[in-house]
Amino acid sequence: MSTSIFLLWLVSIPLAIHAAINVNQPQGFLLNCGGNEKIKQDSLTYGPDDRFIKTGNKTEIKQEGLVPLLSSVRYFPDDAEEKFCYNFPVNKGRKLIIKTIYYYGGFDGGTEPPIFDQIIDGTKWNINTSADYADGLSSYYEVVMVAHNKVLSICLAKNEHTTSNPFISAIEVLYLDDSLYNTTDFGKYALVTLARHSFGSHDKLTFPDDKYNRHWDPLVDDNPVVTSQASVTPTTFWNMPPEKVFENSVTASRGKSLVVNWPNFPLPKTYYYLALYFQDNRTPSPYSWRVFDVLVNGVKFFSNLNATTSGVTVYSTAWPLEGETKITLVPANTSPVGPVIAAGELFQLLPLAGRTLTRDVSVMNDLTKSFNKKPQDWHGDPCLPKDKSWSGVICSSGMNTRIISLNLTNAGISGSLPPSISKLTALSHLWLGSNELTGQIPDLSSLQNLETLHLENNQLEGSIPESLGKLPKLREVFLQNNRLKGSVPGSLRNKNGINLKVSS
Numbered sequence: 001m002s003t004s005i006f007l008l009w010l011v012s013i014p015l016a017i018h019a020a021i022n023v024n025q026p027q028g029f030l031l032n033c034g035g036n037e038k039i040k041q042d043s044l045t046y047g048p049d050d051r052f053i054k055t056g057n058k059t060e061i062k063q064e065g066l067v068p069l070l071s072s073v074r075y076f077p078d079d080a081e082e083k084f085c086y087n088f089p090v091n092k093g094r095k096l097i098i099k100t101i102y103y104y105g106g107f108d109g110g111t112e113p114p115i116f117d118q119i120i121d122g123t124k125w126n127i128n129t130s131a132d133y134a135d136g137l138s139s140y141y142e143v144v145m146v147a148h149n150k151v152l153s154i155c156l157a158k159n160e161h162t163t164s165n166p167f168i169s170a171i172e173v174l175y176l177d178d179s180l181y182n183t184t185d186f187g188k189y190a191l192v193t194l195a196r197h198s199f200g201s202h203d204k205l206t207f208p209d210d211k212y213n214r215h216w217d218p219l220v221d222d223n224p225v226v227t228s229q230a231s232v233t234p235t236t237f238w239n240m241p242p243e244k245v246f247e248n249s250v251t252a253s254r255g256k257s258l259v260v261n262w263p264n265f266p267l268p269k270t271y272y273y274l275a276l277y278f279q280d281n282r283t284p285s286p287y288s289w290r291v292f293d294v295l296v297n298g299v300k301f302f303s304n305l306n307a308t309t310s311g312v313t314v315y316s317t318a319w320p321l322e323g324e325t326k327i328t329l330v331p332a333n334t335s336p337v338g339p340v341i342a343a344g345e346l347f348q349l350l351p352l353a354g355r356t357l358t359r360d361v362s363v364m365n366d367l368t369k370s371f372n373k374k375p376q377d378w379h380g381d382p383c384l385p386k387d388k389s390w391s392g393v394i395c396s397s398g399m400n401t402r403i404i405s406l407n408l409t410n411a412g413i414s415g416s417l418p419p420s421i422s423k424l425t426a427l428s429h430l431w432l433g434s435n436e437l438t439g440q441i442p443d444l445s446s447l448q449n450l451e452t453l454h455l456e457n458n459q460l461e462g463s464i465p466e467s468l469g470k471l472p473k474l475r476e477v478f479l480q481n482n483r484l485k486g487s488v489p490g491s492l493r494n495k496n497g498i499n500l501k502v503s504s
Contacts, residue, residue, distance in 0.1 A: 026213055028096070028174035029088055034058040034072035041069040043208055046170060049074060052086045055379070061105035070103040070138055075167040076156060078376070082388050083119060083157035084166065085379035088173050090147040092358070095178060095186070097212055098145065100154065101170040102129045103138035108164055116166040119155040121148065122384025123190065123353040126159070127166075138169065144181055144347065145190035149358050151365065153380035157388055174212055179238045181347075183317045184273060188399075191273055191347035195263035198343045200225035200248035210242040216343065223250035223258060226281040226340065230288075230309040237313050239275055245343040246279045246311055252338040258292075258329040262344060269322035273347040275315035276327070278307040278340060291332040292339035297325060304332065307340060318349060354399040356383040363420045364390070364403070371415040375408070402426035409454065410434040422446045433457050433478060441465055441484075452476040456501065459483055464502070468492045475499060 025045060032039050032046035036058070039046050046069060056074045063071075076084040090096065098120060104113035115128045120143060129139040152173065156166040181191060197219040198205060207213035228247050234240045252258035274296070282288045288309045294302040302314040329339030364382045368374055375391040382403065383395035394405035403424055409431050416439030417432075427447055431454040440462035441455065450471050456478040464484055468477060469491025476499040477492065488502055 026174045026207060026211060028172070030174075031086075031171040032069060032072065033168045033170055034060075034074035035068075036072075039068040039071075041067060042206065044213065049086065049171070052088060053084070055081065055084050059107050061103070061107050063105055066103075066105070069101070069170050070105070073103070073105070073107050073167045073169050075107065075165040077165045079158075080376050081379070082377040082391075083155040083380055085119075085153045085155040086171065087380075088152040088154070089150065090152045090173070091175075092147055092150050095144065095146050095176040095180060096152070097142065097172075097174050097176050097214065098152075098154070099140055099142045099170075099172040099174075099213075100168060101138060101140045101172075102127065102167070103169045104129060104133050104167065107167065110164055114164040114166060115159070115161040117157040117159050119153070119157055119380060119385060119388065120145070120190075121153055121352075122355060122381040123350065124157075124385045124388075125350075126161075127156075142193035143190050143350070144176065144184075144193070145352075146186035148355050149361050151361070155380040155388075172213065176212055177240065180212075180240060181273065181275075182238060183315070184349075188352060190350045190352060192350045193345075194267070194272070194348055195344070195346040197262060198245045198248070199223075199260065199262075199341055200250045201245075205242055205244050209244045211240075216242065216245055219262065221250065221260065223252065223260065225249070226251050228279060228281040228309075228342075229283040230279070230281075232279060232311040237277075237311070239313065239315075239345070241277050241313075241343060245277060249279065249281055249340045249342040251281070251340040252329070252331075254336070254338050255331060256338055257331065258339045258341065260327040260329075260341060261324065262327055263325060263346060266323045267321045267325060269320075271318040271349045272321050273315070273317055273345075273349060274301075274319045274321075275313060275345045276301075276341060277311065277313050277343040278305065279311040279342050280307050280309045280337075281340060282309065282337075284309040287336060290337055290339060291335045293330045293332075295328040295330065297321070298328070311342075352399075353384050354401050356381050356395065356401045356403070357426075359423050360401075360403045360426070363418075363423050364393075366418045366420045370418045371413045373412050373414060375411065396426065404449075405429040405431075407431040408435065413437070416440075417442050419443065425449065428452070428473075430454070441479075443467055445470065448472060450474055454478045455482065457481045461485070464488055464492065466491060469495050477501070479503075 030046040031049040033049045056076045060072050113129045117124050118127045132139040198216045201218040205216035232246050280288045290307045378390050382390045383401045392408045396402045414436035419442045429452045433454040434457040437458040445467035451473050460482040463486040466489040478501045480501045480503045
């Protein structure tokens, strides 16, 4: 499924690098795509990407003043492959924040970056960095999602608008604590970052101030700025905003409403996750509180919010927005001072394209290890997105996708059939004839939906499994021209209506 979404862009390219800080790395993966060695970017270390991908070419971008993270790319010139995939071993069920970074830099001698698709675990969206590149900027895309399998795939794929080679500069795959954004149904949605700002601040906040390397951009408008006189404890907030986010806030005078136009771009009509962060900036005392209503585009978002020096968050998991957005804070008549706001996060709800059953994905990964000369496009999710499924693979429809047919007839593959192929329990047709498969036919007794089995013209050995005759839907079995020994099991030979071909 291809989903149209509005994405966070605008990552300016720094011309100087801050001094590296000796701190622990966030948990996860930081890749310098196309690079040959580890590089330092601010306080983070990014490693080469070779361990996570087996395709593509690497090149350097020669541009004066470019930071190391944008100085190399991996690009994908192969027209034979449908998609080009990174694979990351992850903890199934854990929450991840994934960031893909792109800077074209004219690596291929062109003047305009290509348009292509990005696919994360089967969910696809369009990558177009042309506007940012024309402004001298790199681009990044950030999404929060849950790992539904033990392997996370991040793929690039050509589409009808692609005129040159897809490319990528860097990837971050970092773990989040379970509490973050935990009211979202991550079984159905991912969260695509649109805006994350620290109001009244002049400096961008990243790692190590934010332990997950979320980028909090500064936002200064015409509202008065106040400085906090009290610290907050990030772990008391579900989303764990960094403490420095609360150092500055914007405010209004006593009795006056505070208006913040944020984000500063129009939004398409859909649903969003919206989180706002507040703190009374004064020195803690019994009088350090402010009460006000929170309105979003004139609609009551939260009533009688009491912002104390400890800080508070209000959020909505699915709030409808369209066009320009205006945050209005209306003070209560009894409030001793005007309203105040420190920061905000905005995500678009991205419906997932569904997911392939974990067990089926695991079996297909076993096949990629067992087969030699496997199809070139066997990367990423075997079923999703549907227009980029693996060669020879047909899958069912719906949110919980299953593999129902595998046809690699005369595909030039060699190797053996792993025992785990019996776990493709939705399989109706298994056609692997006219290849160079060796070894024995594994027990297929669990394939209760199997209708046709073609293994002819290979080099399979051993006996014909007795269990084939007990498969209730099986009506066609081709096993001729192998090196099988022994007799045909009576349960198979005498099966009613069977179309059976074996060598004498």
